[in-house]
Amino acid sequence: MKRREFLGATLAGTGAVLAGCGGGGGSSSMMTPPPVSAGALLAEGQPLKSLATLANASAGAGQFSAALAAAPATANLVSGRTTALWLYNGLFPGPVVDVREGDRVRIALENRLSKDTTVHWHGLPVPADQDGSPMDPVRPGATRLYEFDLPRGCAGTYWYHPHAHGTTAEQVSMGLAAPFIVRAANDPLAAIPEVTMLVTGIRLGSDGQVSANGAMDFMFGRQGEQLLVNGGRLPVHTVLPGATQRWRILNATSGRYLRLALDGHAFTLVGTDGGLLAAPIAGLAEILVAPAQRIEVIVTASSAPAARFTLRAQRHVSDNMGLGSYAGEDLLTLATTVDTPLAPLALPAVLRALPPRAPAVARKRAVLTQSGGMGMMGGGFLINGRSFDMNRVDFVSTAGDTEAWDIVNNTFMDHPIHIHGTQFRLASRESAGRVTPAPYEAWIDTVNVPAGETATIEVRQDLPGKRMVHCHILEHEDAGMMAVLDVRPA
Numbered sequence: 217m218k219r220r221e222f223l224g225a226t227l228a229g230t231g232a233v234l235a236g237c238g239g240g241g242g243s244s245s246m247m248t249p250p251p252v253s254a255g256a257l258l259a260e261g262q263p264l265k266s267l268a269t270l271a272n273a274s275a276g277a278g279q280f281s282a283a284l285a286a287a288p289a290t291a292n293l294v295s296g297r298t299t300a301l302w303l304y305n306g307l308f309p310g311p312v313v314d315v316r317e318g319d320r321v322r323i324a325l326e327n328r329l330s331k332d333t334t335v336h337w338h339g340l341p342v343p344a345d346q347d348g349s350p351m352d353p354v355r356p357g358a359t360r361l362y363e364f365d366l367p368r369g370c371a372g373t374y375w376y377h378p379h380a381h382g383t384t385a386e387q388v389s390m391g392l393a394a395p396f397i398v399r400a401a402n403d404p405l406a407a408i409p410e411v412t413m414l415v416t417g418i419r420l421g422s423d424g425q426v427s428a429n430g431a432m433d434f435m436f437g438r439q440g441e442q443l444l445v446n447g448g449r450l451p452v453h454t455v456l457p458g459a460t461q462r463w464r465i466l467n468a469t470s471g472r473y474l475r476l477a478l479d480g481h482a483f484t485l486v487g488t489d490g491g492l493l494a495a496p497i498a499g500l501a502e503i504l505v506a507p508a509q510r511i512e513v514i515v516t517a518s519s520a521p522a523a524r525f526t527l528r529a530q531r532h533v534s535d536n537m538g539l540g541s542y543a544g545e546d547l548l549t550l551a552t553t554v555d556t557p558l559a560p561l562a563l564p565a566v567l568r569a570l571p572p573r574a575p576a577v578a579r580k581r582a583v584l585t586q587s588g589g590m591g592m593m594g595g596g597f598l599i600n601g602r603s604f605d606m607n608r609v610d611f612v613s614t615a616g617d618t619e620a621w622d623i624v625n626n627t628f629m630d631h632p633i634h635i636h637g638t639q640f641r642l643a644s645r646e647s648a649g650r651v652t653p654a655p656y657e658a659w660i661d662t663v664n665v666p667a668g669e670t671a672t673i674e675v676r677q678d679l680p681g682k683r684m685v686h687c688h689i690l691e692h693e694d695a696g697m698m699a700v701l702d703v704r705p706a
């Protein structure tokens with residue numbers, strides 16, 4: 217389709233949606249999302265919380281065992297109001313699972329919600345039947361044990377969240393999401409102090425309650441959330457001047473693109489979804505962290521005492537209609553104390569050996585399109601022309617085969633595409649006939665595919681079973697932008 221026809225079709229599709237959901241309005245309002253009412257605002261500027269850790273109930277070497285309960289809870293997030301949430305172990309955000317490569321993990325989930333849930337171990341190479349996919353719901357009142365081994369080489373920053381059919385977005389928006397950190401025995405950055413920053417979003421109505429998703433949210437991803445870091449709004453992270461730290465930043469929002477920049481500082485990128493890069497990449501003014509992605513960055517704070525700097529998610533233009541659905545927003549303040557500056561810490565030149573990309577023995581194509589309707593209004597975003605059906609198999613792979621997947625985005629906006637069960641590599645991107653190789657080698661489990669582009673990734677699944685392939689804008693996933701990959705034994 218030529219660009220102009222493509223845009224025309226897109227605009228027609230959008231108009232149909234707005235008319236269909238009663239938005240109506242003239243042609244100009246059709247192009248502007250309705251303002252999201254501010255609702256109740258959270259207090260800003262508290263110290264950055266450190267997240268609670270899920271306690272290990274096992275004393276055995278290499279064993280981690282714990283219990284998680286997903287349950288209704290309340291929190292005092294805004295003054296004079298009690299907000300109803302759904303939480304893991306009553307914590308907002310949930311507790312960090314902090315484990316080591318080689319560990320045997322056993323976590324029992326008790327579902328005290330009134331609907332099905334699961335725990336999905338996002339990005340980890342767990343067996344298909346332990347993956348917490350929508351095919352294995354945990355019914356209200358039920359408890360199930362998840363059990364898996366963490367293989368060598370999987371150290372990295374992951375997260376866990378519910379993945380129940382059709383209600384993932386709702387459950388995450390109610391507070392169910394938390395980090396899962398796997399450590400290596402020989403971490404080359406072990407001497408550098410680290411901080412975990414879990415970015416989530418919350419949208420409250422004027423009654424102080426989490427508001428439900430509407431048609432606009434299902435089209436663009438949940439709109440108008442207040443971004444939180446470790447559950448706090450614009451928290452202050454205080455360090456000694458000149459301090460060098462390793463920040464693990466997780467994008468656990470429903471659908472916000474975080475184009476991160478820290479005023480007056482550059483980032484050194486050392487890790488992505490699946491752990492460390494081969495070597496640090498210094499001097500980055502900004503890094504785009506798509507929904508579900510994680511990064512590890514080294515930040516050396518300014519040596520100026522008593523100074524303040526803002527970590528910002530800059531405006532990200534995700535759509536070719538210029539709706540600007542991802543406005544810029546401040547995330548956190550980095551503050552230095554009045555103490556004598558520390559000397560910066562040096563980084564190793566090499567972080568780890570990444571295996572070279574293997575030649576692909578098969579090729580797959582996943583074309584992202586949209587149908588006339590959108591989201592819950594019917595239709596929506598499709599993968600190879602189809603909406604999710606867990607009783608259908610959309611892709612078949614063979615365990616152990618390296619495959620090249622071309623993910624073609626023929627819609628008007630970006631989609632962060634995630635594949636369960638493994639980490640993969642970006643090989644190249646193609647836009648308007650121009651191919652750009654991946655700028656560096658990295659393990660990722662979610663690739664952002666901008667509107668009009670094709671991303672080519674190289675994937676190898678080692679464990680057989682059925683896996684989800686989906687957009688990680690959770691409203692898109694719930695509305696059917698998901699497919700089933702059946703990995704057959706070799």
Ligand code: C2O
Nearest residue numbers: 336338508634684
């Ligand atoms: Cu983080 Cu299928 O999900």
Ligand code: CU
Nearest residue numbers: 337338339636
């Ligand atoms: Cu996942």
Ligand code: CU
Nearest residue numbers: 631687689692
């Ligand atoms: Cu999407």
